[in-house]
Amino acid sequence: MLVYLSTVFNMSSISATNLINIFNGTCNFGTLFGAFFSDTYLGRYKTLGIASVSSFLGMLVLTLTAAVSALHPPKCGAEESSKCVGPTPGQYAFLFSSFGLLIVGASGIRPCNLAFGADQFNPNTDSGRKGINSFFNWYYFTFTFAMMISLTLIVYVQSNMNWAIGLGIPTFLMFLSCAFFFIGSRIYVKVLPEGSPLTSMAQVLVVAFKKRKLKLPEQPWCNLFSYFPPNSIKSKLAYSDQLRFLNKAAIITEVDEINKDGSAANPWGLCSIQQVEEMKCVIRVIPIWIAGIIYHVVIGQMQTYVVFQAIQSNRQLGSGNFQIPAASYIVFMMLSLTIWIPIYDRLIVPFLRRITRKEEGISLLQRVGIGMVLAIVTMLVSALVEHRRRTLALTHPTLGLVPRKGAISSMSGYWLIPQLAIAGISEAFTVIGLVEFFYKQFPENMRSFAGSFVFCASAMSSYLSSFLISVVHQTTRVGETDNWLSEDLNKARLDYFYYLIAGLEMLNLVYFLICTKYYKYKTTENSTADVAMKELQPQKPIV
Numbered sequence: 001m002l003v004y005l006s007t008v009f010n011m012s013s014i015s016a017t018n019l020i021n022i023f024n025g026t027c028n029f030g031t032l033f034g035a036f037f038s039d040t041y042l043g044r045y046k047t048l049g050i051a052s053v054s055s056f057l058g059m060l061v062l063t064l065t066a067a068v069s070a071l072h073p074p075k076c077g078a079e080e081s082s083k084c085v086g087p088t089p090g091q092y093a094f095l096f097s098s099f100g101l102l103i104v105g106a107s108g109i110r111p112c113n114l115a116f117g118a119d120q121f122n123p124n125t126d127s128g129r130k131g132i133n134s135f136f137n138w139y140y141f142t143f144t145f146a147m148m149i150s151l152t153l154i155v156y157v158q159s160n161m162n163w164a165i166g167l168g169i170p171t172f173l174m175f176l177s178c179a180f181f182f183i184g185s186r187i188y189v190k191v192l193p194e195g196s197p198l199t200s201m202a203q204v205l206v207v208a209f210k211k212r213k214l215k216l217p218e219q220p221w222c223n224l225f226s227y228f229p230p231n232s233i234k235s236k237l238a239y240s241d242q243l244r245f246l247n248k249a250a251i252i253t254e255v256d257e258i259n260k261d262g263s264a265a266n267p268w269g270l271c272s273i274q275q276v277e278e279m280k281c282v283i284r285v286i287p288i289w290i291a292g293i294i295y296h297v298v299i300g301q302m303q304t305y306v307v308f309q310a311i312q313s314n315r316q317l318g319s320g321n322f323q324i325p326a327a328s329y330i331v332f333m334m335l336s337l338t339i340w341i342p343i344y345d346r347l348i349v350p351f352l353r354r355i356t357r358k359e360e361g362i363s364l365l366q367r368v369g370i371g372m373v374l375a376i377v378t379m380l381v382s383a384l385v386e387h388r389r390r391t392l393a394l395t396h397p398t399l400g401l402v403p404r405k406g407a408i409s410s411m412s413g414y415w416l417i418p419q420l421a422i423a424g425i426s427e428a429f430t431v432i433g434l435v436e437f438f439y440k441q442f443p444e445n446m447r448s449f450a451g452s453f454v455f456c457a458s459a460m461s462s463y464l465s466s467f468l469i470s471v472v473h474q475t476t477r478v479g480e481t482d483n484w485l486s487e488d489l490n491k492a493r494l495d496y497f498y499y500l501i502a503g504l505e506m507l508n509l510v511y512f513l514i515c516t517k518y519y520k521y522k523t524t525e526n527s528t529a530d531v532a533m534k535e536l537q538p539q540k541p542i543v
Contacts, residue, residue: 004066004158004163004167005019005020007163008065008066008072008163009065009072009073009086009087009091009095010073010075010076010084010085010086010087011086011087023099023102023103024459024462025459025462026103027102027103027106027107027110027455028110028455028456028458028459029455029456029459030103030104030106030107031106031107031110031111031451031452031455031456032111032449032452032456033107034047034051034107034108034109034110034111034112034448034452035111035112035446035448035449035451035452036196036198036448036449037108038108038111038112038193038448039193039196039197039445039446039447039448039449040193040195040196040197040198041193042193043190043191043192043193044112044115044116044119044190044191044447044448045116045185045188045190047108047112047448048108048109048112048113048116048181049181049182050104050108051104051105051106051107051108051109051112052105052108052109052174052177052178052181053105053178054101054102054104054105054108055101055102055104055105055106055109055174056105056171056174056175056177056178057101058098058099058100058101058102058103058104058105059098059102059167059170059171059174060171061094061097061098061101062095062098062099062102062167062171063164063167063168063171064094065091065094065095065098066162066163066164066166066167067164067168071091071094072087072091073085073086073087073088073091110451110452110455111448111449111450111451111452111455112448112451113451114136114139114435114439114451115439115447115448115450115451116188117135117139118132118135118136118439118447119189119190119191119447120188120189121135126359129359130359132436133349133359133360133436134345136432136435136436136439137341137344137345137428137432138341138345140337140341140428140431140432140435141337141338141341141342144334144337144338145334145338147334148331148334148335148338150170151327151328151330151331151334152328152331154166154169154170157169191233191444192233193445194232194233194234194445195445197278197443197445197446197449200267200271200275200278200279201275201278201279201282203249203267203268203271203275204246204249204271204275204276204278204279205246205249205279206268207248207249207268207269207270207271208245208246208247208248208249208271208276210269211248211249211251211253212245212248214248214251214253216244216247216248216251217251220239220244220247220250221239221273224239224247224250224251224252224273225250225251225252225256225264225270225271225272225273226250226272226273226274227262227263227264227272227274228272228274229263233444233445234274234278234443234444234445235444235524236274236524236525237273237274237277237278237281237443237522237523237524237525238277238523238524238525239273239277240277240280240520240523242280242284242520243280243283243284246276246279246280247273247276249270249271249275249276250270250271250272250273250275250276252270253270255269256269256270278443278446281441281442281443281522282442282443282446284441284519284520285437285438285441285442285453287515287519288365288368288434288437288512288515288516288519289438289453289457290511291372291508291511291512291515292368292430292434292454292457293457293460293461293464294461294464294504294505294508295371295372295375295430295461295505295508296457296458296461296462297461297464297465297468297501297504297505298375298378298379298423298426298501298505299423299427299431299461300461300462300465301379301382301465301498301501302330302333302378302382302419302420302423303330305494305497306329306330306382306416306419306420307326307327307329307330308326308405308489308494309385309386309389309416309489309494310324310326310329310413310416311326311402311405311408312389312393312402312405312406312407312408312409312488312489312490313389313408313409313411313412313413313415313416314399314408314409314410314411314412314413315413324413329413329416329417329420330420332416332417332420332421332424333420333421333423333424333427334424335421335424336420336421336422336423336424336425337424337425337427337428340424340425340428341428341432344428348361349361364433364436364437364440365433365437365516365519367429367430367432367433368429368430368433368434368437368512369509369512369513369516370429370430371425371426371427371428371429371430371431371433372426372430372505372508372509372512373509374422374423374425374426374429374430375423375426375430375505376502376505376506376509377422377426378419378422378423378426379498379499379501379502379505380498380499380502381418381419381422382419382495382498383495383496383498383499383502384495385415385416385418385419386489386494386495386498387495388411388415389409389411389415389489390409390489390490390493390494390495392409392410392411393406393407393408393409393410393411393490394490396409396410397410398410404487405487405488405489406487406488406489406490406491407490409490431454434454434457435451435454438450438451438453438454439451440522441521441522468500468501468504469485472484472485472497472500473485476493476496478491478492478493479491484496484497485497
């Protein structure tokens with residue numbers, strides 16, 4: 001998309017980069033709004049249907065900007081113009097309308113597609129639970145494989161044939177996606193929304209604050225308000241001792257009234273244990289989510305600075321003249337991920353299952369932790385490879401110059417593959433593990449929010465990475481004029497930057513291990529009868 005804006009819409013690199021960053025950030029943070037409407041009003045099926053149609057229309061409008069000459073400025077150097085002419089307001093409006101439709105589509109699809117797919121499995125059966133565990137692996141496998149096709153074949157068509165055809169192919173595929181989605185409507189399991197989960201969370205916080213001076217009963221698990229809606233899709237959560245101050249929201253006082261069906265007459269004056277435990281579920285995952293933000297910094301470097309390393313490396317393929325495009329090296333990370341997922345799901349998990357007696361083989365947090373260890377290894381290997389690339393560039397004959405950068409090192413670009421391969425396996429452990437972790441640990445009526453958490457972590461990580469780069473660029477020095485991240489990597493010390501990130505990831509791993517030590521997984525009650533209202537001993541409210 002960056003190349004499209006620069007070549008077809010004649011945008012400067014800065015303008016195009018800023019526009020893409022705004023677009024990507026809005027798509028990631030828009031998932032919160034998509035999750036809210038899904039879990040509160042529409043449900044995942046309707047949200048996905050609306051978002052899919054919006055994505056198709058967005059791609060269609062974007063394709064028209066390339067196919068119709070009146071919808072983009074004339075090409076730089078064309079006969080009718082002696083200089084580059086920028087887009088007109090009308091052309092900008094048409095382009096931005098396509099981006100707007102794509103943002104609506106991404107905001108609905110990203111948080112809901114995984115949750116909707118997992119909804120099709122019955123978590124109360126052994127086969128259903130095993131299906132859910134495999135579903136996350138194979139979803140990510142399919143997604144990554146599609147990205148590989150996009151970065152190779154479709155990019156080749158866009159760059160070497162025609163932008164209209166290159167954009168028309170994914171547009172047609174999006175049309176097929178919409179068609180197949182709606183064809184299967186009659187066989188889907190459609191979970192209906194139960195109202196705003198955010199309202200319930202707000203009620204717990206407000207009531208807990210109002211009753212903060214009350215004393216918890218000696219046996220809170222049987223003396224707190226434990227109403228549970230009989231027709232709810234949610235599992236009844238077991239009482240937990242963590243975050244006990246929130247339990248005060250379920251203390252019954254003399255002024256609290258109970259409806260005939262057992263529910264609270266004033267939900268802003270009394271909350272159930274179920275509501276309190278749902279609030280705890282959300283609070284517990286936040287420290288893990290923060291660790292995920294820091295982890296994603298590593299993935300960000302593999303998608304940016306590795307490209308710069310490849311630009312100043314020997315990218316010649318074999319003995320011929322063909323050179324691997326620098327941006328295509330990212331495919332090796334995706335390739336390692338797609339190879340590893342089937343091996344892990346079909347060979348390693350069954351083996352671990354026989355040893356640990358766990359359906360997942362290992363716990364979700366153990367899986368995330370292994371990926372974080374591999375992230376540290378990734379940065380250490382990256383630093384060593386960069387040190388070798390730079391040393392060869394400074395001590396051996398170079399292979400030419402890259403404009404505005406520097407000399408090309410004689411080190412083969414193949415040396416970049418190990419760090420990318422390790423990063424891909426790390427992503428298979430941590431990212432997929434986090435996706436499954438959020439899905440299973442969030443309340444059932446907030447699983448779209450669970451999906452949005454992953455994308456928000458990625459967005460926050462991008463901002464954190466940009467902050468680190470700015471600080472390092474401003475505070476480090478190599479020689480008199482250069483710094484660790486100078487344009488010419490031969491004059492920079494990118495290896496030091498990689499070591500810095502490795503140190504940050506080590507601290508993050510320690511923080512993550514501390515969080516996992518105190519983390520309590522969500523547990524449900526199998527067949528616990530509710531406590532009768534007449535047996536509850538109310539406390540007098542404090543005036």
